[in-house]
Amino acid sequence: MRKVAVILALAATVLSFAPARALSGVVYIYDFHFTPGAVTRGKAVKFTNLEAGGGYYGIPHQPAYPVGCTTSCVWSSPPLRVGSISASVKITLPPGTYTYYCKIHHYMRGRLVVSKV
Numbered sequence: 608m609r610k611v612a613v614i615l616a617l618a619a620t621v622l623s624f625a626p627a628r629a630l631s632g633v634v635y636i637y638d639f640h641f642t643p644g645a646v647t648r649g650k651a652v653k654f655t656n657l658e659a660g661g662g663y664y665g666i667p668h669q670p671a672y673p674v675g676c677t678t679s680c681v682w683s684s685p686p687l688r689v690g691s692i693s694a695s696v697k698i699t700l701p702p703g704t705y706t707y708y709c710k711i712h713h714y715m716r717g718r719l720v721v722s723k724v
């Protein structure tokens with residue numbers, strides 16, 4: 608029983624650091640998932656495709672504008688594939704939480720948390 612308590616305490620400690628990492632503005636794409644997704648307002652988000660390099664010998668991805676947004680909130684990265692697996696996209700949305708998707712795989716969803724400056 609004591610081992611369980613120690614493990615739970617360690618897990619809680621590890622999880623408590625997760626929000627700090629989420630504010631880095633860096634999103635990795637792997638196994639058809641965006642991880643994590645948070646940015647401070649007006650900053651750039653760097654997307655990196657880790658699907659075996661992307662492109663012909665991997666899987667290309669293209670993160671794009673929030674689901675359900677109007678023209679004022681449209682943004683898109685270029686397709687991330689061989690030769691250009693990373694791209695920085697400046698996000699200038701008002702504070703809030705936004706769901707975006709992959710233009711190539713529409714079922715892929717990510718979340719951006721835009722904080723106040």
Ligand SMILES: [Cu+2]
Pocket residue numbers: 667668669709710711712715
């Ligand atoms: Cu994709």
